[in-house]
Amino acid sequence: MKIKHIFKDPINKLLLLIFIFLLIIGLLLYISEFGKNPDINSLFDAFWWLIVTIATVGYGDIVPRTIIGKIIGIIIIMLGVTLFSLISGSIASLLVEWRIKERKGLGKVKFKNHIVILGWNNHLEKTLEAMNKFINLEDYHIVLVNQADEEDYENFRSRFADLNIKFIHGDFTKENVLKRANISQAKHIIILSDTYGGKSLEECDERTLISILLIRTLNDTAKIYAEVVKEEKAKYVLRAGADDIILGSEFNSVLLSSALLSPAYHMLLREIASLENMRVKLISIPKIFIGKNFKEFFDYIKKEEHAITIGLVSMKKEFTINDFLSSDSSIDNFIRQKFEEAEEDFFDEEKKNDYDLKLNPDDSYIISENDTYAFIIK
Numbered sequence: 001m002k003i004k005h006i007f008k009d010p011i012n013k014l015l016l017l018i019f020i021f022l023l024i025i026g027l028l029l030y031i032s033e034f035g036k037n038p039d040i041n042s043l044f045d046a047f048w049w050l051i052v053t054i055a056t057v058g059y060g061d062i063v064p065r066t067i068i069g070k071i072i073g074i075i076i077i078m079l080g081v082t083l084f085s086l087i088s089g090s091i092a093s094l095l096v097e098w099r100i101k102e103r104k105g106l107g108k109v110k111f112k113n114h115i116v117i118l119g120w121n122n123h124l125e126k127t128l129e130a131m132n133k134f135i136n137l138e139d140y141h142i143v144l145v146n147q148a149d150e151e152d153y154e155n156f157r158s159r160f161a162d163l164n165i166k167f168i169h170g171d172f173t174k175e176n177v178l179k180r181a182n183i184s185q186a187k188h189i190i191i192l193s194d195t196y197g198g199k200s201l202e203e204c205d206e207r208t209l210i211s212i213l214l215i216r217t218l219n220d221t222a223k224i225y226a227e228v229v230k231e232e233k234a235k236y237v238l239r240a241g242a243d244d245i246i247l248g249s250e251f252n253s254v255l256l257s258s259a260l261l262s263p264a265y266h267m268l269l270r271e272i273a274s275l276e277n278m279r280v281k282l283i284s285i286p287k288i289f290i291g292k293n294f295k296e297f298f299d300y301i302k303k304e305e306h307a308i309t310i311g312l313v314s315m316k317k318e319f320t321i322n323d324f325l326s327s328d329s330s331i332d333n334f335i336r337q338k339f340e341e342a343e344e345d346f347f348d349e350e351k352k353n354d355y356d357l358k359l360n361p362d363d364s365y366i367i368s369e370n371d372t373y374a375f376i377i378k
């Protein structure tokens with residue numbers, strides 16, 4: 001920061017004037033007392049007396065002995081309380097101003113190798129929760145950059161009080177805002193589809209694209225993971241410099257967070273959820289396995305289907321899949337398609353339902369009549 005910018009602040013000007021005044025007084029005291037006062041043998045002694053007197057401590061270890069020194073002493077004693085109040089008040093004012101800027105997100109950070117999350121939507125809280133399961137977030141500095149108001153941010157931060165979270169308020173498509181987040185020193189950058197303040201989904205991908213292009217001019221080594229609303233925009237986001245993209249769905253928080261741990265983790269989740277490869281199958285459990293343990297069924301599927309059983313679906317009563325598949329995401333469409341391949345008509349809206357999904361049951365788990373389907377990976 002340039003010096004002329006520093007002294008535009010009235011408080012800084014006042015502190016400078018006080019410093020110059022005390023410097024002159026200290027020099028005058030030293031000149032008038034040196035060689036005549038055995039207590040003052042250096043500039044340090046003069047300034048020591050000055051500080052002790054202004055602070056109204058008055059140890060009495062150093063006392064002016066010359067006429068000029070005593071006059072200076074009278075002036076300092078009379079002005080001491082005022083000067084001390086001005087100095088302490090100015091410092092307190094600076095601290096309060098700094099605190100207000102921090103709460104409003106108007107400050108800046110100096111972290112290195114930190115995690116920056118751009119944007120605000122209903123995935124933000126889940127993303128942080130998921131991140132904390134993959135990596136220990138207490139070991140990281142996290143910077144949120146968005147246009148949320150102070151109240152929303154304080155409510156959000158209170159739910160993650162154990163994490164070191166800083167807030168930068170502003171439009172993350174602006175360079176000065178990204179610089180306040182010290183984006184050039186960031187290690188991981190997550191870009192959410194920013195819908196805060198009523199922003200439409202139509203402009204989310206455009207803002208994501210602009211921010212990536214800007215980030216890459218400031219930081220060409222950070223890993224960038226971007227949430228994309230429209231599939232046709234994905235290739236442009238990747239070309240702009242994103243390391244990976246996540247298409248909009250309710251699973252975004254998990255997929256975005258897993259990418260921080262390892263790209264391989266993310267690849268696994270994406271491979272399992274892929275509609276193109278069809279690795280996950282939903283099959284009926286043969287009735288001969290009712291009353292037998294899960295290990296027997298697991299071994300049977302491994303031998304006959306060359307697949308791994310990852311979970312059982314227990315039907316408590318008939319239900320419609322549409323009751324819990326509300327999204328048009330690729331993952332929801334995939335699950336819907338798997339149930340369509342089954343014999344049961346899960347999409348009959350006249351049927352009411354309930355179900356339980358048992359992931360990786362214990363080997364000794366006994367399969368019951370309610371355990372009618374199994375998810376397998378081939």
